[in-house]
Amino acid sequence: MKDKDFRIHIKIDGRVYPLNINRDEExxxxxxxxxxxxxxxxxxxxxxxxxxxxxxxxxxxxxxLRYTEEQQSRDYSQFVDDIKDIKDDISDFLKEKEKK
Known part of the structure; x- marks a missing residue:
């Protein structure tokens, strides 16, 4: 196993499942x-x-169901649109500044 590989045992409903995982994800x-x-x-x-x-x-x-609800709550489309607007504003500002 690599240094970051780590063996854990997960118990689910009375059964034990051995897993090899990245130690950081334990x-x-x-x-x-x-x-x-x-x-x-x-x-x-x-x-x-x-x-x-x-x-x-x-x-x-x-x-x-919980997973899909979480995915929906992470809708970044509005955030991306806001970033594009800010980028456009900065570009416009720099173009105006170059004209002066």
Whole structure:
């Protein structure tokens, strides 16, 4: 393994999954596993009669839904438009300055 490679074990729904990751990303992986575990636990409490497949499918859907919501909240198009406007303003200012 490289210096930055790091082996961790993530536990999800009672099973352990070994992963080789970049050492710098360990916290992110552990947080992700915790979110999955908490979501599974929450669905198990709400839907006690459902089998594992249903619980895991609902968990996957919930995590994917959160991901898409996060992606939408990061819409940078307005920011990019504002930067272009500022760039144009600076260009116009410099052109005017050159004329003088």
């Amino acid at each position: 916290e992110r992986y552990r947080k992700a596993a915790k979110i999955v575990e908490e979501t599974i636990s929450s669905f198990r409490k709400m839907f006690q009669d459902n089998d594992n497949q249903d619980i895991l499918a609902m968990t996957a859907f919930q995590v994917a």
